[in-house]
Amino acid sequence: MAIIMESTQHVSVMLDEVMAYLHPQSGGLYIDGTLGGGGHTAEILARSAPDGKVLGIDTDRLALARVEKRLPEYVANGRLILAHGNFVDMARIVQETGFGDGQGVQGVLLDLGFSSDQMDTPERGFSFSVDGPLDMRLNQDLLMTAADLVNTASEHELADIIWRYAEEKRSRQIARRIVREREREPIMHTARLAAICAAGVYQKPGTIHPATRTFQALRIAVNHELERLASALPQIEAVLSTQNKSDGGGRGTGRMAIIAFHSLEDRIVKEFLRREATDCICPPRIPVCVCGHKARLRILTNRPVVPGEQEIARNPRARSAKLRVAEAIATA
DSSP, rough: OOOOSSOOOOOOTTTHHHHHHHOOTOOOEEEEEEOOOOOOHHHHHHTTTOOOOEEEEEEHHHHHHHHHSSSSOOOOOOEEEESOOOOOGHHHHHHHHHGGGGSSSSSEEEEEEEOOOHTTOOGGOSSSSSOOSSSOOOOOOOOOOHHHHHHHOHHHHHHHHHHHOOTTTTHHHHHHHHHHHHSSSSSOBHHHHHHHHHHTTTOOTOOOTHHHHHHHHHHHHHHHHHHHHHHHHHHHHBBBOOOOOTSSSSSSSOEEEEOOSSHHHHHHHHHHHHHHSSSSOOOTTOOOOOOOOOOEEEOSSSSSSSOOHHHHHHGGGGGOEEEOOOOOOOOO
16 A cells, blocks of 8 residues: 655745745635646635635645645635546546636646655655665556556657657667577566666766666656647646736636756757747748738747756756746737
């Protein structure tokens, strides 16, 4: 039986910056699509008192259980609604929970990083700092683990995954070595895989471990992270409120805040925001617009917001975080 920790080790990234952009207010409706340790959600609830609400979604049942134990008063009074699922199913979850009754929400947050609770639990298999089973599933209901992928994928498939999802220059070499080693004995633990990835590589002081990118690639592949992010962004846009307070009604236009931790995620977010903030997306060779596309978002961060030096000193895992924010605009 899994042990559920009542406390969380996770430190929320760019908490003040996220709050400044989402600007939680009384009566507002907010969605935390990656609940994690609940730090962002707890702050939103505090700042939107006395009647702001948050729909907290997470694919990790253990994370939901920890937050329920951490914030029981908000669950009891109905201000925090917890839902098990992936943010790629946000539209369905919003409909099934009746959150907001279709009136649109004022803020949606995705923090795409992994929580310290997940990374520092050896049984989850996300980290190679302590040996554990090669799992890497965010959602324990998923059938395929990292061990399944490592021990069944072809050498070509492994090399492609490691290059595509981590841009690891040694992808072919690592894939070849994995296939050779698994023929001797299946690769079932993080320490052995890390050793295979690092074999024959001199690690310069101050550089990342030679297995870091391979672990990132396998984690992304197991959880289908990039595909789900690309599918979720239009759903986030769809649930945002387009009602401006100056119109005399509603609680204001909705904002989406996305925190990415590596270039592939950030690229997907950046390209989506740019496209949805543009009226015409026809190819340049077409002289007259035929797409009929109208901008539905206004970008609020021309460049991504990054953590300050003090935050990175307190929480080194925040160093690669990038925050992008946009707000919904009504279309004619």
